Amino acid sequence: MSEPKSVFSEKEASEVLQRAARLQEEGGGASSYAPGISRDELVRIATEAGISPDNLEAAIRAASQNPAKRSFLNLVEEVERVVDAELEPDDFDVLLDVAKPARTRRSPARQVGRTFTMQTNYRGSLYNVEVTSRNGRTRIRVSSMPLLAYLLSLHPALMISIIGTANMAAHGGGAAAALFGTLTMLVGALGFVGLARRGSNNTAELADKLEQRVREATEPKLQNLGARTGLRFSLT
Numbered sequence: 001m002s003e004p005k006s007v008f009s010e011k012e013a014s015e016v017l018q019r020a021a022r023l024q025e026e027g028g029g030a031s032s033y034a035p036g037i038s039r040d041e042l043v044r045i046a047t048e049a050g051i052s053p054d055n056l057e058a059a060i061r062a063a064s065q066n067p068a069k070r071s072f073l074n075l076v077e078e079v080e081r082v083v084d085a086e087l088e089p090d091d092f093d094v095l096l097d098v099a100k101p102a103r104t105r106r107s108p109a110r111q112v113g114r115t116f117t118m119q120t121n122y123r124g125s126l127y128n129v130e131v132t133s134r135n136g137r138t139r140i141r142v143s144s145m146p147l148l149a150y151l152l153s154l155h156p157a158l159m160i161s162i163i164g165t166a167n168m169a170a171h172g173g174g175a176a177a178a179l180f181g182t183l184t185m186l187v188g189a190l191g192f193v194g195l196a197r198r199g200s201n202n203t204a205e206l207a208d209k210l211e212q213r214v215r216e217a218t219e220p221k222l223q224n225l226g227a228r229t230g231l232r233f234s235l236t
Contacts, residue, residue: 036082125199157188
């Protein structure tokens with residue numbers, strides 16, 4: 001058996017921390033886990049790693065300008081937001097002020113403990129939404145889904161291509177059938193890419209609106225707590 005690694009690249013360290021956080025959240029240690037990392041915690045980690053404060057601040061600014069994670073030919077985008085306040089599970093319904101659950105039997109909206117998940121239609125695109133709230137923080141994760149784009153573009157293009165080419169070929173138009181099928185699928189592919197990119201471009205907007213709604217729902221509680229303790233809280 002090989003010995004455990006003692007030195008990791010920055011990319012490996014990031015992946016290890018993300019994987020460990022997921023295991024912590026899903027496992028027995030979830031009760032002590034709080035989503036996200038505060039700026040102070042980030043500064044401490046960077047200092048211990050020998051990273052200068054100036055470079056850390058530059059990296060934070062760059063991350064805030066381009067925080068999305070893309071996959072599948074850059075057509076699927078995932079965005080995360082963390083609010084430094086805890087939205088109580090009984091208040092998860094405030095999220096529905098921003099987005100309603102999609103009408104689907106396979107993936108209905110559900111709440112398990114302190115995590116709420118749903119699929120929602122927003123600006124003509126389909127998204128997965130996951131909200132986890134515990135230990136003073138609320139994490140919002142939104143990812144675009146190209147399924148609706150496929151059903152509105154590639155799928156009908158495929159059906160039209162199959163039926164049209166079969167009909168043309170049956171009447172002896174082999175070359176015309178091939179040309180028709182190619183053009184139909186090309187139009188469908190272009191439509192799919194356009195719709196999928198529109199959906200991915202709106203992912204951050206939906207995440208921002210959900211984040212704002214969580215802030216609005218939790219700020220009165222923090223202000224009441226501050227009034228009782230003589231402190232002032234602000235989420236802005």
